Amino acid sequence: MANHWFPGHMAKARRLMSEHISSIDCIVEVRDARLPLSSANPMLNELKGNKPTLLVFSKSDLADEKASGAFKTYFDSINQPTLFVNSLHVSARNKIMKAIEDTLSEKRAKDKAKGIQFRMYKIMVVGIPNVGKSTLINTLAKKRVVDVANKPGVTQSLKWLNIDSKFMLMDTPGVLWPKFEDPNVGIKIALCHSMKESVVNIEEVLQFAINFMIEYYPHFCDPAISEPSYEAYLDRYVAKIQQNSKSQTHDAALLTLYRDFKEGRIGKMTYDFVEN
Ligand SMILES: Nc1nc2c(ncn2[C@@H]2O[C@H](COP(=O)(O)OP(=O)(O)OP(=O)(O)O)[C@@H](O)[C@H]2O)c(=O)[nH]1
Ligand SMILES: [Mg+2]
Structure with missing residues (x-):
């Protein structure tokens, strides 16, 4: 799954x-x-x-x-x-x-x-x-x-x-649990590198991450994109990666972007909320 x-x-x-x-x-x-x-x-x-x-x-x-x-x-x-x-x-x-x-x-x-x-x-x-x-x-x-x-x-x-x-x-070993009641929890855990890459649906995680950034951290969005959207940001990023490294396929570029989010290279973001 x-x-x-x-x-x-x-x-x-x-x-x-x-x-x-x-x-x-x-x-x-x-x-x-x-x-x-x-x-x-x-x-x-x-x-x-x-x-x-x-x-x-x-x-x-x-x-x-x-x-x-x-x-x-x-x-x-x-x-x-x-x-x-x-x-x-x-x-x-x-x-x-x-x-x-x-x-x-x-x-x-x-x-x-x-x-x-x-x-x-x-x-x-x-x-x-x-x-x-x-x-x-x-x-x-x-x-x-x-x-x-x-x-x-x-x-x-x-x-x-x-x-x-x-x-x-x-x-002790890192432990997850058999079923995520809220699917967003699984996505966030994947986004913060607590899930093995081979089981991660990278496009789904990227869609969440980019939409989250557009809504809550717009200052991290590429200013070259006048109307930020998941598709616009993804296309821009993949193009940039492929410009820098011609050998990167579309899938490899998605993986690079996923790793940039996981390692905090896009910006310092917190994906949960609390009201005081
Ligand atoms: N930036 C940053 N990286 C950290 C911090 N703490 C740990 N890391 C990094 O997180 C990665 C995982 O660290 P581990 O200590 O192996 O994590 P763990 O919880 O023992 O992982 P498992 O044994 O797989 O469950 C390593 O690359 C650490 O360098 C921190 O406070 N800041
Ligand atoms: Mg450990």
Whole structure:
């Protein structure tokens, strides 16, 4: 099916994660800052239950800063701890460490009241594919302790990592779910690179992306197009790509445009909305 992907390793990961959940002190759920709502996996919501959860919105360097601010205000208003971060930036480690400590503080206070002065806390890092779970762990560890690559489905099994004297982190595979109730969620997930390219209906995703840009981010549209439309923008872009590289077929040019959107080369856009 187009814009859909739920291979066996995801179903298995989901099962194994639920087996570990009772021993976990805190969840770090990584979402894509461009999709603060659509990159939330409903299956993970169930898994988390009442565990203290920190929402880390990674790739904030690719998102619309104003929209990130609005989402931050919203999550603050419902007392949900959040952090918008560029995990690749040198400042990320301290910010993430502090946010994890804050999220664990209630647990620490309860332990202290019970007379427990010190114990290792166990944290599970979860999220949909390619949002930066393993990158976040490497950032905290200050070295490459788990594999990272710019494609979904890199981490395939659960792995505990001892990165600090105060807590252990579990890296988990990116997990999607069997059916998107709202087809736009699948399209947005494909647009932010959390879906394997080979299962993506690229034209459908481009149509959504270009129409979204025309409506909400018109300043990113090519000014040479006097009457922006999906067809006009697509034709212009394909022509430009083919001018630069004569060997690119029409399909190859569509793939190039899709990758430009995915990697934020068209502009910083957020594809979800919140009203405060
Ligand atoms: N621009 C930007 N790129 C990031 C950020 N965090 C991670 N990345 C990139 O995102 C890509 C995926 O990162 P991973 O850490 O492998 O993602 P993952 O969630 O572990 O992916 P799976 O194991 O496939 O589920 C890599 O190319 C990272 O460099 C960020 O904050 N900003
Ligand atoms: Mg990973």
